[in-house]
Amino acid sequence: MAAVASPAVRTGPCAPVPSISRPPRPAPPRADPAQRVVGGPALATAGLVVPADVPTPPPVPATSWLVADLDTGAVLGGCGPHEYATPASVQKLLLAAAVLPKLDPTRVVTVTAEDVDIEPGSSAVGLAEGGRYPIATIWLGLLLQSGNDAANTLARLGGGPDGQAGGVRAMNEEARRLGALQTHAVTPSGLDGPGQFTSAYDLALIARACFANPMFRRYDATLTAMVPAQPAQRKKGYQIQNDNQLLYRYPGALGGKTGFTDLARHTYVGAAERGGRRLVVTLLGAEIVDERRGWQQGAALLDWGFRLPRDASVGRLVRPGELDAAPASAAGTAPALAAAAGPGLRDARHRSARPAPLLAAGLAAAVAVAVAALLVRRRRAAGPSRPRRTR
Template identity: 70%
Template structure:
């Protein structure tokens, strides 16, 4: 009887692990049908895609010319808990908008989100929790992480390691051995998307571990913000294996940036000068902000552009109208028929036209998820290493968690049975 009881207990542990594990094989990113024509009114029911649904409501898509791009890297495993951060209506590969509102404009971005910077309300989105590669909008995570750490008046010397960036990628024109104020480096990062500037700032904020420590700090801060689908490998957004983000995560990061008055001042700076370096025999030169939104959109607060062959065009922009501040995030777009900032502007117009009460979710507050008793933060991931699939650290979160639970339960059952068999044989040997 005792043997039966113990065996049943071990089996129950194994079965509970199997039942608790989510259906990881279910693909939440299925293809969707043709887009609804822009300009109409969406249905009277909330357009929501939930786990287990057969299809998503299609996002309005603008036709874009075919382009050649590298193969898309495999995204991390789907973590159901990460896809409902901000509310269950955001768990969709398609469109999530309030009931009865005008359809959003047709754009080329594969995922996007519009949110209120002050209230945190999410006004709408397309695939808000779909994994995508960030390109240079990742520099916003660098800014959110490092702006509070670095003294803008500090003068720094650029090293050879800082200058190691992908040939042909964006650079502001810093020179090895040159000496610049941290503020100048920030302006080079945010106005001209300088990748060498990103290396300098990550190194300065990374402590003894240099730029690697800076990237690690970025990932730690992303988790604190609740950006659980974000993992940085490079400080600049240059492509790196295992580097991903989502439209929702970018909105969390942008919200922190635009709450910082120093960032807002940098983001709205139109022109600045990179000083001469007499010791290196280089002249000073002027740079201009590349974000066209600040010149052409009334009430613009700034933002960030991005592009790599893999990520395609990415964009983050914010604006204020009638005391209301909105942010838009775009991933995987093409510049035709409209450029990234123009697509962002069209979505901002759409958002400003919605009632202030319109919402399909919210941006979580910094520290909110890590403060939840059941959500234990994962340990920091080393640069180049993907974040563990289960952000909460629970055993059942993802394929690896499932097999870990099943393996532990199975091992426990085997050990219990082996012990009982050994004791029975020992008892027989000792019997008269």
């Protein structure tokens, strides 16, 4: 099979990230070549990758980032798209992708002691042990206030007989289904845990799955909500506000998620619509420079993305189940994995698709074997480790 040229791209170094005092970062897993070409060979870089002949993106002090089209799946550009990083609370989006479809929002549930067992001083919505809340309220507490108590509750409810551990397992299964092969969850909240990683590319896959769900979009764009009183616990009702400033300050904002831990630093996912086009930005390992917070850095990258031509891309977001659907044998897998690694686009709404450029047959076969082995290894992985208590 003859190789088809990849899109013309421009590469270079990412913007520098300020050196600050922080705890030692955990060693990431060894890079797997198959993971780094998912979405397109141009994405296998630790540096900047953007379409040729487009404006240079604004410098953002983040270790990695990516901008993509939520509808077509086109990756418009990125910095280290497949570099491992720790997620902090943006991991709550993976919890939503995995568990939201399973739970009846009108069901009223009782909060347990395990649910509210969180790191003192970490983000919480204030659920009361023994309190009874509609599941819809708990989702709002998760997405508006980044409640770690809400994350524990929802993971337990969505985890079946295995409770919270089952919820974390469901998150990892959903990550594999989405093609987020560099993502491994250990805690439902995003509090740091040994072996917990993601990437800017994987976060875009997860965010795309979330924004495809109307219920998620409704919760995530809510500005204020009431948490009901709990008379048995002598706790009054109170209002919570959405802490994603993009919703208040960026025209066309659809929502997203903020995050921070000492290890992960600032992480951010944001989405917006302009001129009938919906884009998502993901940032990992960001620092606040010149008082520009994560959402502001994300907004600058969204502005850059909206200025690009609609056909500009350096790769694409793979479709849910696409990598698992590839046949097991190397010969049978080559065409499917070549398409998965290529930069061709498919519309999520099944409109007419652009032709998907293919890698050379030799590279495709190598990728196929590597991905097949990777999926086998991950399916045999042990259950989640106990969370390490950090902010």
